[in-house]
Amino acid sequence: MAHHHRSTTIFFPFFVMVVVSSFSFSSCIHHEHMLEDHNRFQEEIGYDFQAYPLYTSQVDIHGRGQLCDMNSTNQIEDERISSFDGLIRQFSDDSARSTIVVDNYGAKGDGSSDDTKAFQDAWNQSCSSTSPVTFVVSRGKQYLLKPITFSGPCNSPLTLQIYGTLKASDNRGDYRVDGRHWILFQRIKNLTVEGGGTINGNGNIWWQNSCKINKTLPCKEAPTAVTFYDCQNIIVENLNIEDAQQMHISFEQCSNVQASNLVVKSPEKSPNTDGIHVANTHNIQISSCTIGTGDDCISISNGSQNVQASDIICGPGHGISIGSLGAKNSEARVSGVFVNGANLSGTTNGIRIKTWQGGSGSASNMKFQNIQMQNVENPIIIDQNYCDQPTPCTHQESAVQVKNVFYQNISGTSASDIAINFDCSKSYPCEGILLQNVDLVKEGGGASNASCNNIHLINVGTVSPRCP
Numbered sequence: 001m002a003h004h005h006r007s008t009t010i011f012f013p014f015f016v017m018v019v020v021s022s023f024s025f026s027s028c029i030h031h032e033h034m035l036e037d038h039n040r041f042q043e044e045i046g047y048d049f050q051a052y053p054l055y056t057s058q059v060d061i062h063g064r065g066q067l068c069d070m071n072s073t074n075q076i077e078d079e080r081i082s083s084f085d086g087l088i089r090q091f092s093d094d095s096a097r098s099t100i101v102v103d104n105y106g107a108k109g110d111g112s113s114d115d116t117k118a119f120q121d122a123w124n125q126s127c128s129s130t131s132p133v134t135f136v137v138s139r140g141k142q143y144l145l146k147p148i149t150f151s152g153p154c155n156s157p158l159t160l161q162i163y164g165t166l167k168a169s170d171n172r173g174d175y176r177v178d179g180r181h182w183i184l185f186q187r188i189k190n191l192t193v194e195g196g197g198t199i200n201g202n203g204n205i206w207w208q209n210s211c212k213i214n215k216t217l218p219c220k221e222a223p224t225a226v227t228f229y230d231c232q233n234i235i236v237e238n239l240n241i242e243d244a245q246q247m248h249i250s251f252e253q254c255s256n257v258q259a260s261n262l263v264v265k266s267p268e269k270s271p272n273t274d275g276i277h278v279a280n281t282h283n284i285q286i287s288s289c290t291i292g293t294g295d296d297c298i299s300i301s302n303g304s305q306n307v308q309a310s311d312i313i314c315g316p317g318h319g320i321s322i323g324s325l326g327a328k329n330s331e332a333r334v335s336g337v338f339v340n341g342a343n344l345s346g347t348t349n350g351i352r353i354k355t356w357q358g359g360s361g362s363a364s365n366m367k368f369q370n371i372q373m374q375n376v377e378n379p380i381i382i383d384q385n386y387c388d389q390p391t392p393c394t395h396q397e398s399a400v401q402v403k404n405v406f407y408q409n410i411s412g413t414s415a416s417d418i419a420i421n422f423d424c425s426k427s428y429p430c431e432g433i434l435l436q437n438v439d440l441v442k443e444g445g446g447a448s449n450a451s452c453n454n455i456h457l458i459n460v461g462t463v464s465p466r467c468p
Contacts, residue, residue: 097132100125102143109141109164116146127154137197139163146174147181147223152188152231162197162239168225170205175223182223182245185231192235201225201244203270212271222246222272228254237261243270248293250277253303257284262291268316270294275317278304287311296321297347302332302361312342319349319376322366324386326359326400337366344371344412350379351407354386357425358396364403373412375443380407382433382455384425399425404432411439419448419465422455429454436460 100122103109107118126133133156137143141164168182175182182201185191201223211219225244228234230253237260241248248264251257264275275291278284280303290313291297297314299321300307314320320339325332332355344350351368373379382402387393402424419440424430433455439462442448452467459466 097134098129099134099136100129101136101138103138103141107143109138109143111142111144111167113144114146114169115143116148119143119145119148123150126158127152130155132157132159134159134161137162137164137166137195139197141165142167144169145183146171147178147184149181149184149186150188151186152191154188154191157190157192158188159192159194162193162195162199165198165200167200168202168223168245170202172205172209178223179221180223181227183226184229185227186229187231188228188234189232191231191233192237194235194238196238196240198240198242199226200242201248201266203243203245203266203273206245207267207270210271213269224248224250224277226250227252228257230254232256234258235260239263240265242266244273244293246272247274247277247295249275250279251281251284252277252279254281255283257281258287259284260287260289262289264289264291264293264297266293268292268294274299275314277301278307280304282306284308285310289313291317293317297344299323300334300337301325302330302334304334304337306336307334307338309339310341312339313345314342315345315347315374317347319344319347319352319378320368321349321352321354322363323352323354324356324388325354325363326356326361328356329358329360329396329398331361332359332363332400333361334363335365339368340370342371343374344376344379345374346376346415348377349381350376351381351410352378353382353402353405355384355400355402356386357384357393358398359400360398362401362403364401364405366404367406367408368410369406369408371410371412373410373414373440375413375415377415378421379412379414379419379440380410380438381421381423382430383421383423384428384430385423397427399428401428402430402433405430406434406436407438408434408436410437413443414440414448415443417442417449418451420450420452420467422450422452422457422467424454426454429456431456434458434460435463438463440465 102118102122105118105122107115126135143166145166146169206222207213211217223245224247226249228251232255234257240263243266266273272295273293274295275293275297276286277299279301282305284307286309288311292315295318297317297320298309302325322334350373353363384399440448448465450465450467457467
């Protein structure tokens, strides 16, 4: 097979990426020198990165990378976090806060009684309150819940303190009305969900009846354990989420989200049990999470912008994925993804971008840095020929464009011979892909290989393996 890619080793003063907010290039380098080097770089790679002037990186002659004008970047981020934290402090004012305990609404918490109505009644009371409320789920108890929807808008900021365990009904008949959700939060602003307790999806019955486990069964939907839909200003922290029916926690059409200190786990063979799923969501920070499931640790799908993930432990699972995008000839767009600090162990993929043939749109302006891989099958992969269906996918010319992706400071071991796999579209090649300080060897020792098709690539500093 012919390899159609353009691989260049070049030292240049900047790399442009969307992550937080725009700032001037002149804070890094004198403007005249910047324009001179920019023109040379644009000529080399054949792509105009200045069209995306929102995130800048400087590379020195030794191949070390640092963010240009880091003080400006940090100031922007600090202001955004400070503003958000101020909002949280505002609705966390204990002096005006009332407490609602679900046990006072008839919840038994014995693990066998249906506590759904008690939770619904307690939520309705909390949501209608004109002063901030703390909704308490008691410690040391296990509350059995059928599918339940916590709807807003609510009159005041609300905190859900989960000290005990929420356990899902495993009677699939309970999900006849809505087979996609177990716990659904929708149309809520200024909500915190925390407490150190456990949300257990009780998913074994769903896994057994999955077509991916039993090939003789038809493929059917299964519920997501926890869904936040059309919510703004959300904090989800200090929780254990386990054994989801399908996805564990999903943020859909949300904005201004902080998800931190979550432990998400299910068996390695549990099908489609993504850890944290992000869809059509803007401005989300995922930090200090430990995730081990049967599917993607973090999956970022269509419509998502400004997604930051840091201090992530992933494995087992399918790694950190962008996509899949463009299924059934659809248009998809994802931009502004920044993963900084992750440890992946024993996963089937590391950092993956996956798109279907026939789609349109773009996956652009992404940075993956400071990532350690251990025994990962596909540490770095872009797959524009993704096909997750029983029959082979037909060849199609259209594709989701993948562009402006920066991999920096990534090292470790690959369980497969191919540690770097760029399988890009011939019609829409991957553009503006940069590798800097990448060192991936085979698990157990020896050199790994790279496979690269239809890609405009730049190597900076030490990069191993390199595209042939």
